[in-house]
Amino acid sequence: MDDRDALTTLISAPRRPLEERWRSPARAAELADARARHDADPDDYWAWVAEQHRWLTPWHTVRSGELGDFRYFEGGRINVADNCVDRWAEDPATADRPAVVWEGEPGDTRTLTYAQLADEVNRLAGGLRALGIRQGDVVAVYMPNLVEAFTAIHACNRIGAIYTVLFSGFGRDAVASRLAAARAKAVVVADAIHRRGKAVRLLETLRAARSDAPTVEHVVVVDRTGNGVPLHADEVGYAALLAEHPEGAPIVALDPNEAAFLIFTSGTESRPKGVVHSVGGFLLGTWANVHWQAGPVEGDVYWVAADVGWLTFPIQAVIGGLADGATIACYEGALDTPSPSRFYDVCERHGVTQVLCAPTVLRMLRKFGDDLAASHPLPRLQLITVQGEPLDGETFTWTTETFGVPVVNAYGQTETGSTWTYPVTGVDDLKAGSTGTPVPGHAFAIVDDEGTEVPAGTKGNLVLTRPFPTLARTVWDDHERYLSTYFGRFPGRYATNDEAVVDDDGHLWVLGRADDVINVAAHRLSTMEIEAVVGTHPKVVEAAVVGVPDATKGTVPVAFVTVAGDAEGVADEVRTLVGDTIGGLARPDRVIVTPAMPKTRTGKIMRRLMREILLHGEARSDTSALEDPGSLKALAAAVRG
Incomplete structure (x- = not known):
């Protein structure tokens, strides 16, 4: 089977019609308009939005x-907190609607209505003003999924401060470098957080970092542990x-193109890259994102099972979710603590009626087994939507059959500020692994390395061909880096640096990622294509494929897998499966069974670290x-055999 045939196999999933019980004629009419x-x-x-x-x-x-x-939206003035908090708090019909339903890892809970959220945001905004924080100053938010993450972000929005979530x-x-790069004037931090049954002491880390972050003048400490x-x-x-500033602070009217926040990307670069998003653009685009992707209505509870440090959480929960007037569920800890039933x-x-998570969460649930899922039927659940990583067909099928709800797969990037292609909830049919079609307001093309569009069925470079409000406006303190990184390769078009078909x-x-495309004996193979086949092995729960140098073939694929049950014979069976399905060139040079894969807290597999361990025996780039640092030790041991 050649590369073209392998690609055809990958994208040959049949269209799965949306069941009638999940269809919404009203949403269909609105989407058609x-x-x-x-x-x-x-x-x-966008004028309608x-x-x-x-x-x-x-x-x-x-x-x-x-x-x-x-x-x-030139000439206009707007405020994000006003749209996400105040307008719902001022309406008698929504003032008492729960805005945030929070649960900590130890089991403590807290619920804030929109009226209560507005009061706390306003008080904190007044407190920040009293500390000297003004429009354009940078405030860092260093904490996990706490109610105070919502209030800190919207207090900044209220007074026009620029926030950055660490x-x-x-x-x-990592804290010191980002505070210094952002020139942060203040930090809102939790004294400690609960993670996998342990206390992670953030305040201690911040205090240690401040010697290299001289611009920080004030620190606001949330007493998460209650230890005073x-x-x-x-x-x-x-x-x-909060207690000292019941008077609050007035809403600041902002140009919609001003900087609202910056988010630092992690990677192989030594210099943090702060991607800047705008006030009005991010607000309007994320409202539309949540409206089409999740479609929450009154009575729904939308759980964004992601970390506030992943841009997905501000998109779907803090900004987009609240702009939609949704009730947002928020959970502090690990999804498998203290037991696999925590999700x-x-x-x-x-x-919970809608869940958003990374595909890794679904693979984790699949690994925990059908019996656990069967003992928790979740009759209120109506939708599961995923983003952040490719969704393999096996996980899509298992999730759909296990939970009996639509599974919406969405795609976007930190720089795009929202997901922009997915099946619209309640309207569009689904395909296992596909990200559907672009939602209104967005346009793309697939081009070859010379920038020429390629026909359907041919993979190439994914580019965006026109602007939209949530697209990042610059890189903090380095606009030339923004232009060269995203517009240098294909002038006039935004380069996602992803391959697609x-x-x-x-x-x-x-x-x-385009840099995850490997060239094996002059044949270009996508690691996702190989991963998709590896994932069909009945014992494989999770797979990651990376390319490593080879003296003969240039590059060869190596597969990492976690398995359910006995791993005996799995490696050989996986190699045979890939060879029979795609062809000998795609057959992994090695299949390494590992008990854990290095992941971000939001569940993204860090493939670059896996490649470094293969090549050097250790991780050498940004960790x-x-x-879980222990996952690197487990992986290194598995590589050594």
């Missing part, structure tokens, strides 16, 4: 400029700050986003 607006002029669609929000000053121009230098798994050096930790001279307790327990306890039905299949 939105698509008609897009077809007439995508800017007309803008009409769903509250503007402090009307805008006069939908868009000016093109990719690399564009603006939206992953709560970051160590001293003694505070230093320039630190103030979160609860005390199901959270769903049952809070009446469109099938004959127009469905998009994202194959993975700051790694959840």
Whole structure:
């Protein structure tokens, strides 16, 4: 089987019609109108999105400029906190609606209505103002999924401060480098958090990092553990700050193109890259994202089972979810702590109706077994939607059959600020592994290395061909880096640096990073294509494939797998399976059975670290986003055999 045949096999999943019980005629009509607006002029669609929000000053121009230098809703003034919190708190019909339903890993819970959330956000905004935080100042939020993450972000939004969320798994050096790069003036931090039954002491890490972050003047400490930790001279307790400022702070009217926040990407580069998103663009785009992807309505409980440090959480929960007036479920800890039933327990306890997670979460549930799933039927659940990694067909099928709900697979990037292609919930049919078709307001192309569009069924480079509001506007302090990274290779188009293919039905299949495409004896193979086949082995629960140098073939694939049950014979069977399905060139040079894979806290497999361990026996690049350092030791031991 040649590479073209392998690709055809990968994208040959039949269209799975959406069951009638999940169809919404009202949403179908609304989507048809939105698509008609897009077809007439995508800017007309974004004007409709803008009409769903509250503007402090009307805008006069939908868009000016093109990719690399564009603006939206010029002349207008808007505030994110006003749209996500205040407008719901002021409406008697929604003031008492739960906004955030929170659960900590130890089992403690807290629920804030929109009215209560508005009061706490306003008080914290007043407190930040009293500390000297003004419009354009940077405030870092260093904590996990706590209610205070919502209030800190929206307090910044209220006064026009720029926030940056630091992953709560970051160590001293990662925190220091990001605080210094952002020139943060203040930090809101939890004293410690609960993770896998242990206390992770964030305040200690922050204090150690501050010697290399001289711009930080104030620290607001959330007493998560209730231990009343003694505070230093320039630190103030979160609860005390709220109590001291019942007057709050006035809403600041902001240009929708101003910087709202920056998020630092992790990778092989030594210099942190702070991607900047805009005030109005991110607000409007994430509202649309949640509206089409999850479609929450009154009475629903939308659980975004992701970490606040992953942009998915601000997109789907803190900004997009609240902009939709949704009730957001928020969980602090690990999804398998204290037992494998924790995911199901959270769903049952809070009446969850929609879940968003990484595909890795579904593979974890599959590994835990059918019996556990059967003992937790989750009758209120209506939707599972995933993003962050490719969704393999086996996991799609297992999830669909096990939970009996639609499984929506979405695609986006940190830089795109939202997912932009997926089957619209309640309307579109599904295909196992496909990311559907672009939602209104977005346009793309698949091009070869010279920038020429390729026909359906041919894989190539995925590029975006026109601007949209949530697309990142710059790289913090380095606009040239922004232009060269995203627009240098294909001028006039945004390079995702992902490979993809469109099938004959127009469905998009994202194959993975372009740098994960390996060249084996002059044949280009996507690691996702190989992973998809490896994942069909009945004992394989999770698979990751990387390419390593080979003196004869240039590059060869190596597969890592975790298995359910006895691993005897699995490696040889997987090699045979890949060879028979794709061809001898794709057969893994090695299949390594490992008890754990290195992942971020949000469940993304860190394949670059796996490649480094294969090549060097150790991880050599940035490990700051790694959840469990022990997974690297387990992986290294598996590599050594």
